[in-house]
Amino acid sequence: MRVSVIQMNQGSDKARNLAEAERLITAAVEADRPGLVTLPETWTNLGGGREARMAAAEVLPPEGSGEPGGPAYELLRSLARRHGIHVHGGSMVEAGDGKLFNTTVVFDPAGMEIARYRKIHLFDITGPDGTGYRESALYGAGDRLVTFEAGGLTFGCTICYDIRFAEEYIALRRAGAEAILVPSNFTLATGKDHWEVLLRARAIESQCWILAAASWGQYEERGQMRAVYGHSLVADPWGHVVAKVSDGVGWATARIDSGVTARVRRDMPVLAHRDARPIAL
Template sequence: MRISAIQMNQGSDKAANLDQARRLIEAALDADRPHLVTLPETWTNLGGGREARSAAAEVLPPPGSGEAGGPAYEMLRDIARSAKIHVHGGSIIEQGPEKFFNTTLVFDPSGAEVARYRKIHLFDITGPDGTGYRESALYGGGSEIVTFRAGDVTFGCTICYDMRFPEQYLALRRAGAEVIFVPSNFTLMTGKDHWEVLLRARAIETQCWIVAAASHGSYEERGAMRQVYGHSLIADPWGHVVAKASDGTGWATARIDAAVTARVRRDMPVLEHRRLM
């Protein structure tokens, strides 16, 4: 199975973000013919404050209902159906009853929604440069791990800051995950030190493929400019980075090889050896 991780430079204009995402996906499909594509975290909006997030937010139809959704929901479904691929929609802003949710949607080649995951760990930190981030001020957190099947492979869903919590990745491995997604808007200041090492660590300890589509570049937030790190990558279960996107928009494509997964798990059966947790 070939997977392409799309790297975007989205901003606060939702329509422009949808157009950019579609163009990049179409380019990746033409160049690499992936069976599955994945987008970054909140690819429909980055920056612009509460009003921009409200404008980008969508009320999602009930899972399994087949009802129509908003523009981003329908675009993801249309790409999956027309290209006959699985589409992992990174995450979009879901309009909840009180707060937003940072939500992943996955569609199969028929256009059916097969997974929905709400980000569990919210980004409430102060960065090395003193910049504060308080995701919980606008977003509610999820509480359930989510997996789905595509072909003969089981995939697990996480989002960005989740990667700092290895217990979530262990839970996904125990639930059968062989590939774990990490769509992200990773800050430049933390990304340059932690991005790759954390993703490779999650791959090594779970013996899963890690697929991390990321946002790249600058965006405006309440009058200040912020930067996200990019460097979308795919790592194998041994922790090798087998594909990485360059700076700027683009994508990284790699072939997920089940034989590699099986060999790593057979030769070093860490899940069987685990004595704690």
């Protein structure tokens, strides 16, 4: 199965972001014919403060109901139908239960929603450049793992900061995942040192393909400019980066080879060893 990771430079103008996502997905499909495309984290909004995020938020229809949703939700659905592909919608700002959520939705080629995941680990840190991030001040946390089937493969869902929690990736592997998606807005300050290292480590540990679509460039947040790292990539279960986007907007495409997955897992059966020799901490 061929997969494309889309790299965007989104901002706080939701309409512009939707138009750019449509343009990039259409270009990737026409050029590379993937069976699945994936967008970055909060591709509908990045920056602009609380008001912009609230304005970008959408109330999602009941999961799997087929009922209509907001503009971003319906765009993803229409792109899946138009191109006959699976569309993994990175993540969007979801309005629900009195708070916002950082939420992934996935559509099959018929335009039916087949998966929904709310980000579990919220980004409450102070970066090495002194910039503070408090995702929990605006967002609620998810509480369940999510997988879905596409092209005969099982995919696991994660979002950005989840990448620092290896146990989530091992749990997804145990749940049958062969590939794990990591839509992200990785800061420039952390990304230049940690992004590729973490993605390759999660691939090696879980023996899954890692598909990481990321935001790139600058955006405005409450009158200050911030930067995100980009470098969207696909890594194989051995930890090799097999496709990567450079600076700028664009995409990269790779083929998920189940034979590679099977060979890596056969020759180094780390999950069986982990289960057979639990360590009490």
